[in-house]
Amino acid sequence: KAPQQPKNxxxxxxxxxxxxxxxxxxxxxxxxxxxxxxxxxxxxTNWLSLAFSSRHRGYGRFSRDGKIRxxxxxxxxxxxxxxAANERIHDFLESILDGTMFTVQQPERKEPSPEExxxxxxxxxKAPQQPKxxxxxDEGGRIGELERGPVKQCDxxxxxxxxxxxxxxxxxxxxxxxxxxxxxxxxxxxxxKRILNVSAHHGEPERENMNEDGKAESYxxxxxxxxxxxxxNRFDDSxxxxxxxxxxxxxxxxxxxxxxxFGWTWVEGCFTFLPVxxxxxxxxxxxxxxxxxxxxxxxxxxxxxxxxxxxxxxRDLRNK
Numbered sequence: 001k002a003p004q005q006p007k008n009x010x011x012x013x014x015x016x017x018x019x020x021x022x023x024x025x026x027x028x029x030x031x032x033x034x035x036x037x038x039x040x041x042x043x044x045t046n047w048l049s050l051a052f053s054s055r056h057r058g059y060g061r062f063s064r065d066g067k068i069r070x071x072x073x074x075x076x077x078x079x080x081x082x083x084a085a086n087e088r089i090h091d092f093l094e095s096i097l098d099g100t101m102f103t104v105q106q107p108e109r110k111e112p113s114p115e116e117x118x119x120x121x122x123x124x125x126k127a128p129q130q131p132k133x134x135x136x137x138d139e140g141g142r143i144g145e146l147e148r149g150p151v152k153q154c155d156x157x158x159x160x161x162x163x164x165x166x167x168x169x170x171x172x173x174x175x176x177x178x179x180x181x182x183x184x185x186x187x188x189x190x191x192x193k194r195i196l197n198v199s200a201h202h203g204e205p206e207r208e209n210m211n212e213d214g215k216a217e218s219y220x221x222x223x224x225x226x227x228x229x230x231x232x233n234r235f236d237d238s239x240x241x242x243x244x245x246x247x248x249x250x251x252x253x254x255x256x257x258x259x260x261x262f263g264w265t266w267v268e269g270c271f272t273f274l275p276v277x278x279x280x281x282x283x284x285x286x287x288x289x290x291x292x293x294x295x296x297x298x299x300x301x302x303x304x305x306x307x308x309x310x311x312x313x314x315r316d317l318r319n320k
Contacts, residue, residue: 011184019185020235023256026192030201030228031244038062068229068259069170071286075157081287082151082175088271089262089289090148090178092225096194097180099140144182144191144293151175173230173259176289181299185235188256188293195258195291200224200276224276229288230259256293261286 011019041059058064061071070078112120152175165171182188233241234254263279263286265272279286294302302311 011186016185019189022189023185023192023233024236024241026189026196027231027233030196031231033201034068034229034231038066063165063168063171067171067173068261068288069168070173070288071170073168073170075161075169075172078169078172078175078287079151079154079157081285084271084285085262085264085287085289086151086176087148088264088273089176089260090146092262092273093178093180093291094146096198097144097146097191098142099194143187143194144180147179147181147299149177149179152177173288174290176287177292178289179292179294179299181294181296183296185295188295191293192256195226195260196228198224199226199228199260201228225262225273227261227276228258229261230257232257254295254298258291258293259288260291261288 038059041062045059058069061068063069072078072081152172157172157175161167161169161172180191182191232244233256235256236242236244263274263276265274265284
C-alpha cells in the first residue's frame with residue numbers, strides 16, 4: 001500500500017487565541033495611522049460647506065464613511081487600470097506567498113556577557129513564572145494558496161456604485177480582487193506580516209521615527225511597494241473590531257480583508273511597479289484592489305456549500 005501522508009496537527013485553542021492576538025498586534029499600527037489620517041482630514045473640512053455639498057464630497061481621499069477612495073472617479077479609466085493591472089497584481093502577491101518578495105532576517109547571535117549569565121541564573125532560581133507565548137517564526141518558503149479573480153463585471157460594479165456608493169465610482173475598490181487561502185491562523189499571521197513587510201499605509205510617510213540618538217528621521221519608503229488603505233479584521237470580536245469591520249458576528253463569516261494600493265508606470269511599453277516614494281513624481285497610474293485572506297474551512301463553506309449564492313440573495317434583499 002502507498003504510505004499515508006502524516007496529517008497536520010490541529011492547533012490548540014490556546015494557539016489559535018495567541019495567533020489572533022498576534023494578528024491584532026500586527027495590524028494595530030496600520031489601523032491607528034488610518035484613523036489619525038482620517039481625523040487630520042476631518043479637521044481641515046468646513047462642516048457647513050460639507051453639509052450643503054454633493055454626497056460625493058468627503059475628507060480628502062476619504063469618503064464620508066471613512067473609506068479611502070480611488071485616485072480617479074472616471075469609471076472607464078478605473079476599468080482600464082483594472083484590466084492592465086489585474087494579472088500583474090496577482091503575480092506580485094504570488095511572489096509574496098513564495099517568499100521571494102522579502103528577505104527573512106535571522107537575528108544576530110551575540111555571546112552573553114558574564115553579567116547577563118549571572119542575571120539568567122538568578123532568574124532561574126526564582127519562583128517559576130507563567131510560560132511565555134511561543135512566537136511564530138517565518139522561515140521563508142511557500143505559505144497559502146492564491147485564488148485569482150477576474151476583473152469585476154461591469155453591470156455588478158455599476159449596481160454596487162448606485163446601491164451602496166451614492167453613484168461615486170471612486171469608492172469601487174474591488175474591481176481587482178483575489179483571495180489567499182491558508183490552513184491555520186498562524187499561517188494567516190505570517191502572510192499578513194509578509195504583506196506589511198513590503199507595505200506602507202496611508203498617513204505613514206508623514207510620521208517621523210526616532211533614531212538611536214533620539215533625533216527624528218524621516219520614514220524610508222524605498223522598499224515599500226504597496227499602500228494599505230483599509231483593514232477589515234472579521235476575526236476581531238471586540239466592540240471596536242466589530243465597528244471597524246462593519247459586519248454582524250452572528251452570521252458566522254470570518255476573514256481578513258485588506259485594500260492594497262499599487263502604483264505603476266509604463267517604460268517602453270513594459271508595465272513596471274513603482275515604490276511608494278515615486279508615486280507622486282513618476283507613476284502614471286495608481287489603483288486600489290481588494291485582498292481577502294480566509295481559512296480553508298471557511299473557503300470550503302463559501303465555495304462548495306452554497307455560501308456565496310446565499311450571500312448574493314442576502315445582499316440583494318438589503319439592496320447592496
